[in-house]
Amino acid sequence: MSQEYILEMTDIVKEFPGVRALKGVQLKVRPGRVHTLMGENGAGKSTLMKCLIGIHPPTSGRIVYDGREVCFKNTHEALNAGISMIHQELSPVPERSVAENLWLGRVPVKGIRVDHKKMREDSFKLFKSLGLDVNPDEKMGNLTVAKMQMVEIAKAVSYDSKIVIMDEPTSSLTETEVEHLFRIIEDLKKKNVAVIYISHKMDEIFRISDDITVFRDGEYVCTDAAKNLTVDKLITLMVGREVTEMFPKVECPIGETILKVENLSAGRAVKNVSFELHRGEILGMAGLVGAGRTETAETIFGLRTKTGGKIYKDGVELNIRSPEDAIKNGIALLTEDRRGKGIVGLLSITDNTTIASLKDYGFPLNHNKMRADTEDYVAKLNTKTPSIATQIQNLSGGNQQKVLVGRSLLTNPDILIVDEPTRGIDVGAKAEIHALISKLAGEGKGIIMISSEMPEVMGMSDRIVVMHEGVMTAILDRKDFSSELILEYATSDIPCDPDVPPTDPGR
Ligand SMILES: Nc1ncnc2c1ncn2[C@@H]1O[C@H](COP(=O)(O)OP(=O)(O)OP(=O)(O)O)[C@@H](O)[C@H]1O
Numbered sequence: 001m002s003q004e005y006i007l008e009m010t011d012i013v014k015e016f017p018g019v020r021a022l023k024g025v026q027l028k029v030r031p032g033r034v035h036t037l038m039g040e041n042g043a044g045k046s047t048l049m050k051c052l053i054g055i056h057p058p059t060s061g062r063i064v065y066d067g068r069e070v071c072f073k074n075t076h077e078a079l080n081a082g083i084s085m086i087h088q089e090l091s092p093v094p095e096r097s098v099a100e101n102l103w104l105g106r107v108p109v110k111g112i113r114v115d116h117k118k119m120r121e122d123s124f125k126l127f128k129s130l131g132l133d134v135n136p137d138e139k140m141g142n143l144t145v146a147k148m149q150m151v152e153i154a155k156a157v158s159y160d161s162k163i164v165i166m167d168e169p170t171s172s173l174t175e176t177e178v179e180h181l182f183r184i185i186e187d188l189k190k191k192n193v194a195v196i197y198i199s200h201k202m203d204e205i206f207r208i209s210d211d212i213t214v215f216r217d218g219e220y221v222c223t224d225a226a227k228n229l230t231v232d233k234l235i236t237l238m239v240g241r242e243v244t245e246m247f248p249k250v251e252c253p254i255g256e257t258i259l260k261v262e263n264l265s266a267g268r269a270v271k272n273v274s275f276e277l278h279r280g281e282i283l284g285m286a287g288l289v290g291a292g293r294t295e296t297a298e299t300i301f302g303l304r305t306k307t308g309g310k311i312y313k314d315g316v317e318l319n320i321r322s323p324e325d326a327i328k329n330g331i332a333l334l335t336e337d338r339r340g341k342g343i344v345g346l347l348s349i350t351d352n353t354t355i356a357s358l359k360d361y362g363f364p365l366n367h368n369k370m371r372a373d374t375e376d377y378v379a380k381l382n383t384k385t386p387s388i389a390t391q392i393q394n395l396s397g398g399n400q401q402k403v404l405v406g407r408s409l410l411t412n413p414d415i416l417i418v419d420e421p422t423r424g425i426d427v428g429a430k431a432e433i434h435a436l437i438s439k440l441a442g443e444g445k446g447i448i449m450i451s452s453e454m455p456e457v458m459g460m461s462d463r464i465v466v467m468h469e470g471v472m473t474a475i476l477d478r479k480d481f482s483s484e485l486i487l488e489y490a491t492s493d494i495p496c497d498p499d500v501p502p503t504d505p506g507r
Pocket residue numbers: 016017019020021039040041042043044045046047048088384385393394395396397398399424426
């Protein structure tokens with residue numbers, strides 16, 4: 001008997017204390033198809049998937065999987081039944097090797113010993129079959145967020161599942177890896193595996209989805225074939241109103257140099273990077289994974305040890321040894337590694353917002369002002385939370401990101417470095433964050449914006465620094481921006497001299 005659906009979830013309700021996250025939603029997934037879940041930050045997408053795989057059993061509702069009613073008690077049960085998930089918030093064990101992370105909970109044994117040899121061989125085999133360039137012996141913590149994400153993808157695929165859930169799998173990937181993932185997805189489809197895909201990136205969604213289900217505010221809106229939908233239609237379904245997906249570049253005067261980086265190096269990750277940032281300027285940073293953009297930002301911010309070069313602010317050389325030094329000097333960093341270096345899960349929204357600005361709240365701390373400032377950013381960024389006292393770990397991924405954006409803005413920096421600022425942010429909220437960044441530039445601050453999303457980095461930046469494997473290969477002026485040119489420089493090996501206008505990297 002051929003079955004139409006591999007998964008049917010009906011009338012799913014999920015209540016958390018004080019929050020009705022899912023209000024009776026449905027989802028029907030066919031084998032061999034990519035089924036995308038869409039909805040604003042906090043709509044309930046991740047929660048529905050967690051209900052499915054036994055992380056949060058639903059308060060009520062019915063789940064029929066592979067022809068029988070199920071209610072998995074934990075992820076282990078779900079995995080054994082053939083459902084694996086790549087989580088939105090990665091949770092690797094950083095001190096362990098890639099191979100150990102990959103086979104965690106199912107390590108091959110020989111007698112009573114872990115069979116390390118087999119583990120390494122199986123890892124090599126898996127990476128080879130997926131065409132991934134990752135060393136299984138590397139410590140997980142040494143990988144970039146992107147590489148970690150690729151390892152998680154490999155891990156989910158390795159279970160031979162009937163359903164693979166991907167919750168924002170591309171949030172830290174650049175275009176090359178995204179293409180790679182899409183090939184993996186095509187292969188899964190050929191094997192009749194169903195892929196449940198969650199993303200906020202419209203271009204991706206329309207490239208790979210067969211079916212799309214939209215949720216709004218914990219409620220089911222509709223399901224349709226992707227070919228019957230358009231970006232505008234989808235946005236209206238998701239948000240309930242019309243939103244532009246444009247990037248509001250606000251022209252503002254470019255002033256004096258505020259930050260000068262001269263021959264900055266950090267081990268092998270950053271090699272002799274030099275650029276100047278001006279007041280009022282948004283300096284984009286583009287490149288592929290491993291380009292060294294995040295590492296450059298971390299070195300300026302004192303998270304990573306500088307092994308060479310100089311950093312000047314307003315002409316004065318800085319000696320930054322720690323993030324505290326950087327913040328004291330008016331530099332803020334919005335990290336790309338939300339879970340590892342960003343949020344403090346158990347603390348409230350208020351604590352997470354104000355944590356980098358505590359010195360501004362006197363002693364003893366002025367809690368009323370802390371709460372007022374937090375309320376202010378929650379309102380400005382439209383963060384969806386029951387209250388500012390809620391633990392940040394209970395917010396949806398996109399809403400956690402909004403809290404971090406608020407934190408970096410609240411330190412009132414002269415120089416703001418944002419690393420993938422709109423990662424996981426829905427289309428409606430993106431424009432709001434872009435507008436806030438533009439406003440800061442308008443106030444005469446200098447902004448460095450690392451972004452792997454071409455439209456974002458091209459739309460927002462005055463100039464773009466392009467990097468490849470730790471080397472700066474070009475600085476482009478806005479009039480010269482094109483995605484082809486950026487991609488060419490992103491794969492070029494020739495370092496650029498910041499004083500000389502870039503030439504065609506092909507020559
Ligand atoms: N463990 C939890 N405790 C309390 N509330 C929670 C918990 N997990 C999720 N929620 C709430 O449930 C709602 C739905 O969250 P969910 O993470 O499913 O959103 P999402 O659609 O995945 O959003 P995003 O696009 O931002 O990832 C949110 O209001 C969130 O605050």
